[in-house]
Amino acid sequence: MIYLYAIAEELDDLPEVLGVDGAPLVHGSAAGLDLVLSEHAAGELDASEEAVLAHARVVEALVARSAALLPARFGRGFRDPDALREAIEGRAASLREALAQVRGCVEVGVRVLRPEPAPPPAAESGRAYMEARLAHTEEARELHEPLAALARAATRTVGATPRLLLSGAYLVEPGELDAFRSRVSELEAAHPELTFVTTGPWPPYSFAPGGET
């Protein structure tokens, strides 16, 4: 089985880091893109916290060695080199587009949490429920847009719990990082009731194409 860590452009050499299960890294290529892989016997790999961290370490080590990089999602393998090559070739255009977008940028994560315990999910009326949803959406937008304005690209997910007001990822040029952090501080000062959690810089996990497009 072939395990995939990342798709890159202009990858120099492989880092001195071992992959999942201590496997050595392999430098592959398909459709003119660099691939970082490791090879495993079928059915040999198990998902574990250690494996997740090994995957993350490989991706992290590759960032400085490539001009642009898209991390692969954890736990994805391919039967053989042909299956991987076909998968890459079938998506080459959208992968190249995504690589051009992330080139030279880092990802910053911002989550914003409400202070109070979440209101009961069973709303008293459909109308009250819709109004609460609209207010939530509007509030999240007011936090997201000023941050997105400083980013090359931005994405946010709808809160998995009502307490999670905003869960955003921002693709920021390193030169803009200070300005971005200042804007988070401004929003924090303007909303003392909310808790802001900023993380990163990360490799651009949230800007790698995940669909079947």
Place this chain on the structure above:
Amino acid sequence: MSTVPERPLEQQITLLELVDRVLNKGVTLTGDITLSVADVDLVYVGLRLLLTTVSTMERLAAE
């Protein structure tokens, strides 16, 4: 009673954010084989831990 976390809070949040990214973001391709990872469970475990951690931070900040 919950156990006392051994890692500093900031480091725990970073770890959770990292695990969320590695498991739920990143490129997926047609024809790949997914390892038997309990994706959904891990996500919710991570999210619950994040919320607990933030509540703990708020408590600490208030003291």
